[in-house]
Amino acid sequence: MANAMDLFRHSANKRGEGQPLAERMRPKQLSEVVGQEHLLGEDRLLGRVLARGAELPSLILWGPPGSGKTTLARLLAGRVGARFAQRSAVSAGVRDIREVVAAAEERRDQYGERTVLFLDEIHRFSKAQQDALLPHVEAGTVTLVGATTENPSFEVIAPLLSRCRVLALEPLEGGPLRALALRALSDRESGLGSFELELGEGVMDALIAGAAGDARRLLSILEVAAQVARGGGERVISLATAEEALQHRTLLYDKAGDEHYGVVSAFIKSMRGSDPDAAAYWMVRMLEAGEDPLFILRRMVIFASEDVGNADPQALAVATSALDSFRFIGLPEGALPMTQAAVYLACAPKSNTALTTYAAARRAVRERGALPVPAKLRNAVTQLQRDMGHGRAYKYPHDYEGHYVPEAYLPDEIRGARFYEPSASGFEASMKQRLRALGKLGAERDDGEH
Numbered sequence: 001m002a003n004a005m006d007l008f009r010h011s012a013n014k015r016g017e018g019q020p021l022a023e024r025m026r027p028k029q030l031s032e033v034v035g036q037e038h039l040l041g042e043d044r045l046l047g048r049v050l051a052r053g054a055e056l057p058s059l060i061l062w063g064p065p066g067s068g069k070t071t072l073a074r075l076l077a078g079r080v081g082a083r084f085a086q087r088s089a090v091s092a093g094v095r096d097i098r099e100v101v102a103a104a105e106e107r108r109d110q111y112g113e114r115t116v117l118f119l120d121e122i123h124r125f126s127k128a129q130q131d132a133l134l135p136h137v138e139a140g141t142v143t144l145v146g147a148t149t150e151n152p153s154f155e156v157i158a159p160l161l162s163r164c165r166v167l168a169l170e171p172l173e174g175g176p177l178r179a180l181a182l183r184a185l186s187d188r189e190s191g192l193g194s195f196e197l198e199l200g201e202g203v204m205d206a207l208i209a210g211a212a213g214d215a216r217r218l219l220s221i222l223e224v225a226a227q228v229a230r231g232g233g234e235r236v237i238s239l240a241t242a243e244e245a246l247q248h249r250t251l252l253y254d255k256a257g258d259e260h261y262g263v264v265s266a267f268i269k270s271m272r273g274s275d276p277d278a279a280a281y282w283m284v285r286m287l288e289a290g291e292d293p294l295f296i297l298r299r300m301v302i303f304a305s306e307d308v309g310n311a312d313p314q315a316l317a318v319a320t321s322a323l324d325s326f327r328f329i330g331l332p333e334g335a336l337p338m339t340q341a342a343v344y345l346a347c348a349p350k351s352n353t354a355l356t357t358y359a360a361a362r363r364a365v366r367e368r369g370a371l372p373v374p375a376k377l378r379n380a381v382t383q384l385q386r387d388m389g390h391g392r393a394y395k396y397p398h399d400y401e402g403h404y405v406p407e408a409y410l411p412d413e414i415r416g417a418r419f420y421e422p423s424a425s426g427f428e429a430s431m432k433q434r435l436r437a438l439g440k441l442g443a444e445r446d447d448g449e450h
Helices: 003-013 045-051 068-078 094-111 127-139 172-184 203-209 215-231 239-246 258-272 276-288 292-313 314-329 336-348 353-368 383-387 429-437
Strands: 057-060 084-087 115-120 143-148 165-169
Touching: 045 165, 057 068, 057 084, 068 084, 068 143, 084 094, 094 115, 127 143, 172 203, 172 215, 172 383, 203 215, 203 239, 215 239, 258 276, 258 292, 258 336, 276 292, 276 336, 292 314, 292 336, 292 353, 292 429, 314 336
Parallel strands: 057 143, 057 165, 084 115, 115 143
Antiparallel strands: none
């Protein structure tokens, strides 16, 4: 009975029954791959390699989810007649790689068969695990095809990267996604063709927008929409049905990955560029994707000092108040003080003197070491300290007109150094005027310090 059941399952899997539509519609030959013509064209790298029957080089396929990395790797292995061994770096370890390599050596020695090791999410492998791949790639025991959604320059070790060709896959656009959807609707063997469904007005555009460049997501949404339509006895997938299938959509955003840093960077640059609309958009994009609001708020607090600073001292208070407000009320209402702060920071005058002043002072400390504190600036608490001259000749500013008296407060070795260069932006312009009136600006720097 067990053998009969196993045979039944095998037969069902061969027909694709029970498999998701995206898996059933996976291209079976390279001519069916859409949207990556920049790689597969006759005048492109892979096109040239495949045309002349050359050996497939080790590759790193870098692209967003659903752009066809796994499909392309599988088809390339088939085109060059190599065995395809697929592993995921999420669950595999060095032991798994050794097993694949041992099997590859045996097939090479006995049958002259090549092996393509497809390692999905290769960026999940640690440095040590990636190091373990090196000798087998160098020896040609396996042809490595790694797939990653992250920038391989940061996630793949340099020795391994130097032995692979990096191919960047593009997110699928309207034309390729439209072709995939129509193919799935018409394919009677693997797709939805037997249902004889049609798309209502605006549905295709909604599917493409919801897919966000991801072919797998497009087909998953289409499959759900088809099931909803059939369940209601409909032959036409309406826009309402498509929107129902889309209601649980997730935005393209990996909190630990490249897209995360791209969106955060866009948010910061939008505020720095004084664009409140873009700042609000990127902030909401992060929130809708499930980003921790406290992470966003911390970035705004940093920005308030780093990019606004004393051009508008109130900016730091606004950012920290938004942080406190969010901790008090949480989501969803907490998004309102967050938006208020993001708009305020974007519209505020800008100055980065907090950053440049800190950097200049830190450079002086690191280059000159722990210079002695001038005796006049030390407190004279004991008689011994008074005998040593601590506090002697110190001028107490409040004893003088305007609560100011010219005095040198830096160590003698860097007297006259200037670290703070006030900008002419916002409130800092008045600070600049005051320092100039006090004679604090325009002084010569000593020893090249600034």
